[in-house]
Amino acid sequence: MQPQRMMMSKVEYIDHILMNHIVIDHQTSFGLLFDKQTYGRGVQMMKLSLFRNTIRNKLMLLLLIATILPIATSMVISYNSTKRSISEEAYEKNARVLSLGRANLQSYMQNINQKSLAVYNSINVPRSLYYILEHNMEDEVFPSDLTDVIRNRNLLRDHLLNIYQSVKESHQVRLHVVSTNTTYLLNNSGDKIRADIPTDEYRVLTKKPYIEPSHLSHNYGLEARSTDQSELVFTLHRPIFLAPSEVLMAQLSIDVKLDALMDLNRHLYDPGKEKFYIVDASGNTIISSEEGAAGKPLEGDWLKEIRKGDLSNGYLKWEDSHFAGIVFYDRVTTPMMDWYLVKLTPYEHLYKTAEGITRINTWVGAMFLTIAVLATLLISYRFTKPLLSLIGYVNQIERGHLNVDIDIRSNDEIGLLSRRFRSMMQTINNLILKEYRLELANKTNQLKALQAQVNPHFLYNALQSIGTVALQHKDQQIYSLVTSLGKMMRYNMNTGESIVELEKELGYVQAYLDLQKQRFDKSLEIQYLIDPEARSIPVPKMILQPLVENFFKHGFKQNDDEPARLMISCSLQDQILLIRIQDNGAGMSDEELAVVNDGLNLGEAASWGKESGIGLLNVLSRLQLHFHESASIELTNASPQGLIVELRIPLGRELTSE
Numbered sequence: 001m002q003p004q005r006m007m008m009s010k011v012e013y014i015d016h017i018l019m020n021h022i023v024i025d026h027q028t029s030f031g032l033l034f035d036k037q038t039y040g041r042g043v044q045m046m047k048l049s050l051f052r053n054t055i056r057n058k059l060m061l062l063l064l065i066a067t068i069l070p071i072a073t074s075m076v077i078s079y080n081s082t083k084r085s086i087s088e089e090a091y092e093k094n095a096r097v098l099s100l101g102r103a104n105l106q107s108y109m110q111n112i113n114q115k116s117l118a119v120y121n122s123i124n125v126p127r128s129l130y131y132i133l134e135h136n137m138e139d140e141v142f143p144s145d146l147t148d149v150i151r152n153r154n155l156l157r158d159h160l161l162n163i164y165q166s167v168k169e170s171h172q173v174r175l176h177v178v179s180t181n182t183t184y185l186l187n188n189s190g191d192k193i194r195a196d197i198p199t200d201e202y203r204v205l206t207k208k209p210y211i212e213p214s215h216l217s218h219n220y221g222l223e224a225r226s227t228d229q230s231e232l233v234f235t236l237h238r239p240i241f242l243a244p245s246e247v248l249m250a251q252l253s254i255d256v257k258l259d260a261l262m263d264l265n266r267h268l269y270d271p272g273k274e275k276f277y278i279v280d281a282s283g284n285t286i287i288s289s290e291e292g293a294a295g296k297p298l299e300g301d302w303l304k305e306i307r308k309g310d311l312s313n314g315y316l317k318w319e320d321s322h323f324a325g326i327v328f329y330d331r332v333t334t335p336m337m338d339w340y341l342v343k344l345t346p347y348e349h350l351y352k353t354a355e356g357i358t359r360i361n362t363w364v365g366a367m368f369l370t371i372a373v374l375a376t377l378l379i380s381y382r383f384t385k386p387l388l389s390l391i392g393y394v395n396q397i398e399r400g401h402l403n404v405d406i407d408i409r410s411n412d413e414i415g416l417l418s419r420r421f422r423s424m425m426q427t428i429n430n431l432i433l434k435e436y437r438l439e440l441a442n443k444t445n446q447l448k449a450l451q452a453q454v455n456p457h458f459l460y461n462a463l464q465s466i467g468t469v470a471l472q473h474k475d476q477q478i479y480s481l482v483t484s485l486g487k488m489m490r491y492n493m494n495t496g497e498s499i500v501e502l503e504k505e506l507g508y509v510q511a512y513l514d515l516q517k518q519r520f521d522k523s524l525e526i527q528y529l530i531d532p533e534a535r536s537i538p539v540p541k542m543i544l545q546p547l548v549e550n551f552f553k554h555g556f557k558q559n560d561d562e563p564a565r566l567m568i569s570c571s572l573q574d575q576i577l578l579i580r581i582q583d584n585g586a587g588m589s590d591e592e593l594a595v596v597n598d599g600l601n602l603g604e605a606a607s608w609g610k611e612s613g614i615g616l617l618n619v620l621s622r623l624q625l626h627f628h629e630s631a632s633i634e635l636t637n638a639s640p641q642g643l644i645v646e647l648r649i650p651l652g653r654e655l656t657s658e
Contacts, residue, residue: 555585
């Protein structure tokens with residue numbers, strides 16, 4: 001046993017034993033191969049592996065996924081489908097509701113507009129309001145008859161009272177006569193009409209009818225009374241012209257209480273849960289479901305988006321720190337106004353039904369999940385219990401108890417596996433001693449054969465002596481050849497290193513090529529393109545010489561017109577060591593090239609020369625063993641002729657000694 005341990009490392013010996021299906025009794029081999037610390041680490045790693053990758057865990061995970069995933073998916077689909085259905089229904093419903101509200105608002109405003117146009121009724125009748133204004137109900141300087149003035153003023157009051165009463169929600173009616181610069185005001189504080197010259201700020205007149213947004217009512221520049229009360233109103237201002245000209249005779253203003261608009265639109269929203277606004281194009285609030293918001297500028301980025309879109313109706317999904325939900329809107333556009341009906345519906349109110357359905361589904365799903373989890377635990381326990389027992393027996397066998405009694409009496413596949421495993425262990429136990437003794441005998445014979453061979457160091461020393469004599473006789477060429485051969489022998493005899501720096505491997509190949517250069521003289525040209533950063537990279541020993549040797553075996557063509565060229569290049573590209581050997585030799589046909597590359601990919605020796613195929617496969621196997629399975633060798637034809645052998649070695653993984 002001792003000679004074998006001297007020649008092979010522990011890991012190599014274990015791999016060798018496993019490859020030959022040898023299981024050794026703990027009293028003989030395991031005691032020699034493992035110390036207590038190594039064995040403890042192995043058991044700990046095994047327990048960790050069992051905890052992470054047991055069939056029980058996988059079965060439980062599979063069953064849980066098979067139950068949780070469909071139920072959770074069903075709940076998500078149901079919730080999303082309900083939300084989508086509710087959203088679509090809300091879009092259609094609110095579009096209809098706001099469209100109805102727009103129609104009602106237009107009708108209401110048209111009615112007020114028609115009442116204001118009553119000024120033009122019976123324009124040729126002497127007692128009509130238009131006639132009074134046309135003939136200047138008072139003289140511009142002094143009245144000729146005080147009785148006529150009083151009578152006309154009472155008539156004017158009657159006309160304003162008719163307008164006031166025709167609009168049920170009126171707060172007050174004002175008439176400003178341009179010719180006399182006089183304002184007449186009638187409100188609900190009494191039946192008397194007030195007349196006076198207003199202050200300058202209330203003499204501003206327009207030549208187009210328009211609706212002034214919500215504001216607190218005022219006296220239009222007349223002296224206030226103790227009985228006057230301010231109230232939120234919107235105002236219709238209508239200029240009165242001298243037909244058929246554009247001469248402005250007066251301006252009629254009707255203040256309308258906001259309660260009328262609130263009552264008109266109250267059915268359009270759900271109070272306390274939704275918000276409703278009517279705003280004009282400038283962002284001023286006409287009415288609002290929020291107390292105290294009417295008559296003030298409405299702030300909100302969603303309003304800017306609506307106004308920027310300049311659309312007649314639609315909806316907007318919105319989320320910010322102030323509001324998260326859907327903004328529905330409809331636009332009312334007339335010559336007198338440009339208003340938006342806006343309704344804000346929060347998501348929590350919109351999706352209340354969907355959340356209720358989801359809550360029910362969650363309870364039902366939780367009940368089924370509880371049943372599924374309990375069933376999963378029971379099934380996985382009953383199914384994996386014999387497997388865990390079998391693993392326990394295997395652990396005892398691993399510790400050397402090869403005669404352990406495997407007691408699993410089930411009649412299913414696990415029971416059959418246990419009986420077959422017990423039979424196999426009995427067979428292996430009978431073969432252990434025979435196989436182990438045979439291994440010892442083979443290693444002893446190999447040692448004796450090595451001792452009987454000529455010591456290779458004697459040959460290396462003899463070559464050094466020959467080189468010295470050649471140097472003494474000034475034969476530089478013989479000295480150079482002997483030195484190159486000596487370098488190759490020293491590199492080959494150094495069996496203690498299986499991993500070397502690329503610099504050493506290139507030195508060995510250069511020594512080999514120096515000998516070939518002496519053989520072919522000027523018929524051979526060699527070029528090296530080596531990246532300095534690649535020289536210190538560790539690589540498996542003897543990976544380049546087999547590839548270079550293939551050129552002289554299969555591709556070299558001695559031609560007087562053109563020398564044979566061989567180029568060796570090494571470079572680093574994105575953590576990949578790229579080694580390329582290119583020649584201008586005979587190359588390979590496409591069919592041969594495909595066979596060789598397929599053989600390398602499949603791990604089989606190529607038919608391109610049996611030794612060459614084995615050599616390429618050997619190099620590839622060692623690269624994949626020491627670096628990564630993605631290491632590769634690829635053969636391609638060079639242009640115009642020759643062959644390229646390219647090695648791609650991924651870096652970033654430490655090499656282990658062989």
